[in-house]
Amino acid sequence: MCGIVAYLGNKQAYPILINGLRRLEYRGYDSAGVALLAGDGLTIHKCQGKVSDLEAHIGDRSTSATLGIGHTRWATHGPPNDVNAHPHQSTSGDLALIHNGIIENYAPIKEELVHRGHVFHSDTDTEVLVHLIDDIQRSEGVDLGEAVRLALASVVGAYAIVVLDRKAPDVMVAARKSSPLVIGIGEGEFFCASDATPIVEHTKNVVYLEDGEIAIIDRHKGLKIRNIKNQE
Ligand code: GLU
Numbered sequence: 268m269c270g271i272v273a274y275l276g277n278k279q280a281y282p283i284l285i286n287g288l289r290r291l292e293y294r295g296y297d298s299a300g301v302a303l304l305a306g307d308g309l310t311i312h313k314c315q316g317k318v319s320d321l322e323a324h325i326g327d328r329s330t331s332a333t334l335g336i337g338h339t340r341w342a343t344h345g346p347p348n349d350v351n352a353h354p355h356q357s358t359s360g361d362l363a364l365i366h367n368g369i370i371e372n373y374a375p376i377k378e379e380l381v382h383r384g385h386v387f388h389s390d391t392d393t394e395v396l397v398h399l400i401d402d403i404q405r406s407e408g409v410d411l412g413e414a415v416r417l418a419l420a421s422v423v424g425a426y427a428i429v430v431l432d433r434k435a436p437d438v439m440v441a442a443r444k445s446s447p448l449v450i451g452i453g454e455g456e457f458f459c460a461s462d463a464t465p466i467v468e469h470t471k472n473v474v475y476l477e478d479g480e481i482a483i484i485d486r487h488k489g490l491k492i493r494n495i496k497n498q499e
Pocket of ligand 1: 269270339340341342343344345351366367368369370391392393
């Protein structure tokens with residue numbers, strides 16, 4: 268069901284994301300989007316429709332970035348439209364997140380987060396994740412990887428996610444439970460995708476993330492995989 272592609276390396280991320288999303292089109296989807304992180308600038312483009320509609324929507328705006336995430340959505344919560352398309356962004360604008368799957372206990376989490384001042388824009392279950400991670404970063408003073416781990420430990424459901432943080436411009440964090448996610452390791456570059464088809468043209472070196480695992484991918488420190496439950 269639908270797709271995820273992410274890239275961190277020395278090449279331009281945008282063409283890799285678009286080509287990757289095209290390779291995942293066979294899975295079916297109703298909207299598409301990308302987030303690009305360059306320096307401390309985080310840009311999100313998303314719309315209902317096909318990957319070609321997303322490209323037309325972006326037109327000749329600058330897409331320069333060597334870190335980015337791309338998503339095709341198959342709506343489960345909220346109609347297919349531009350606002351509900353992923354990536355979703357935290358109220359601060361620091362975080363961008365893509366998700367395949369369903370967060371079953373999103374309603375009580377959303378209620379609590381709204382109470383704590385987070386501003387929701389979409390009808391999706393997904394949006395609780397980005398605000399929850401942001402909330403944990405602030406209240407616990409932890410880095411992105413640990414905030415994602417703590418957030419996921421408190422949600423019920425199925426997910427493959429990738430998260431970017433404007434405050435950590437050389438890092439992407441990915442995790443999965445009951446939705447597939449593959450990591451590709453190239454020469455000084457990393458890929459994430461829902462299956463290996465967007466990755467194999469770049470590298471044959473792939474890791475299939477296990478259920479309940481989180482991957483912290485750092486441009487300088489490389490790849491670390493941890494267990495969501497116990498940090499091992
Ligand atoms: N449940 C999420 C939504 O409705 C993600 C759907 C998907 O897997 O693409 O936006």
